[in-house]
Amino acid sequence: MRKAKVYLFGKEAGILMESDEGYSFQYLQSYLDSPDSLPVSLLFPLQKKTYKDKVLFPFFDGLIPEGWLLEIAETNWKLDGRDRMGLLLACCRDTIGAASIVEIRDAEE
Secondary structure, eight states, X not given: OEEEEEEETTEEEEEXXXXXXXXXXEXXXXXXXXXXXXXXXXXXXXXXXXXXXXXXXXXXXXXXOOHHHHHHHHHHTTOOTTOHHHHHHHHOSSOSSSEEEEEEOGGGO
């Protein structure tokens, strides 16, 4: 199982997980309680519900680079282009947009 913290405008918003069953995303309660919180995507309205899908959610998949930048990441970091979660964790720590993804390592739990 791989996990990542999802940040929006530098504020920790939720947790994204990949398991054998697929993917899940859930907002942190502290984020939901904050009056200035925004949804990370229109697909994820602010609520306590855990969002689940068999494939990586389009919002997160859209953060992964494309074209020549993806080729550089695959070549230099020896990443499999079909491993979407691996690409997300490797390439999306510091994105151009408001969202960023930071891997949670086992020791951090």
